[in-house]
Amino acid sequence: MTMKIRTFRIGGIHPEENKLTHEVPTQVAPLPKQAVFPLSQHIGAPAKPVVAKGDVVKVGTLLAEAGGFVSAPIYSSVSGKVAKIDSAVDASGYRRPAIIVSVEGDEWEESIDRSDDLVRVEDRPDLTPESIVESIKKAGVTGMGGAGFPTFIKLCPPPGATAECVIINAVECEPYITSDYRLMMEHADEIIVGLQLLMKAAKVDKGYIGIETNKPAAIELLTQKAAADARIEVVPLKQRYPQGGEKQLVDAVIRRQVPAPPAIPVNVGAIVQNVGTAFAVYQAVMKNKPLFERYTTVTGKKLSKPGNYLVRMGTPMRDLIEICGGMPDDDNKLLAGGPMMGRALTSDEVPVCKGTNSITILSGSDARRKPADPCIRCGKCVNVCPMGLEPYLLATLSAKKMWERAEAEDVVSCIECGSCQFTCPSHRPILDNIRNGKSTVMGIIRARNAKK
Secondary structure (H helix, E strand, O other): OOOOEEEEOOOEEEOOOOOOOOOOOOOOOOOEEEEEOOOOOOOOOOOEOOOOOOOOEOOOOEEEEEEOOOOOEEOOOEEEEEEEEEEEOOOOEEEEHHHHHEEOOOEEEEOOOOOOOOOOOOHHOOOOOHHHHHHHHHOOOOOOOOOOHHHHHHHHOOOOOOOOEEEOOOOOOOOOOOOHHHHHHHOOOHHHHHHHHHHHHHHOOEEEEEEEEHHHHHHHHHHHOOOOOOEEEEEEEOOOEEOOEEEEHHHHHHOOOOOOOOOOHHHEEHHHHHHHHHHHHHHHHHHOOOOEEEEEEEEEOOOOEEEEEEEOOOHHHHHHHHHOOOOOOOOEEEEOOOOOOOOOEEEEEOEEEOOOEEEEEEEEEHHHHOOOOOOOOOOHHHHOOOOOHHHHHHHHHOOOOOOHHHOOOHHOOOOOOHHHHHHHOOOOOOOHHHHHHHHHHHHHHHHHHHHO
């Protein structure tokens, strides 16, 4: 039977694919000598330290508790001693509060089930929606493909919104990243159980897994694994960026369009979770394992040994680059993430955090921006915008600090995918300007709401 291949309806591009590590099996990354744990690894309030300098910790020991409702705890990924509570450079380029642990041995908390035995939902009749949400919250699970939103909050819809389905984002539309693909190929059973747990927690009886057609082996494997549960459907999706965006994925899978902010996917009945998050949910609920390690791709055309790694959080990116052959001899740009939405880093000492799905090294001409020319009014940025915005206009309004007009033109709806900048024949910094404008306008909106 031929499956219908779906996609989203507005805009989109198809960047050249460079899945250099697609068929490279995941290796376990070596332990760092020192692990750095930033206290802001998620959207919302930073976590609050519960350890002090000199404290002995194990793998899975709580380091910092949630600092508010929209927050998440942080656990140690290593055993050793707390060297200091200080600040460290994170992916933003700024020094932020962090806990630094000197690594000694590899001793785990005994409460963590380290066996490879698969635990199915039917093996745990004691589980309730509430207990699943509590386990996810306690384990510090956050979105592992994007902004790092605490997962438990998504499972508790706001008043007036009703969840009808859970959609697993297994799209991986960034042109270089393969960590989600390797996770699917190596842990398909656990991902299916993770989805079933998310469905139970959300009290829905429909689950989807969206995968782009450049991953036929993953589509086949997960379709086979999901066959025993009629509630789950694997949805093949046309290759198109930014299909991994929540709103684009909802449109592609269930043909519903999420309105402008503050609307979120659950307002049209969908809860979207990354495939890495589904795996982390399985481990949290079934293995009592907090979130302290993740699958990460280390890649780049000039890197001598690019690969996929299971990395303990807190590991400096420098360590991973070294085991891949070291930084190439060239002009290089180091990114946390992929070339489309990744953030350029100022240092290779930035640690791997909950949202680090890739470390990408662009070299040579790929690392250098071309000089910007005047806008030629071609409209390409408008055609490719997946949110139906006018990027050239938003960029100009932002550059001219016309905040009121930028808000009226819906700058806050921009998902910062970079399609506009990618397609611009004049190489204009469209996204850079829009990002600044969006950030400023959101600050203005917050200040206005605080006065109400």
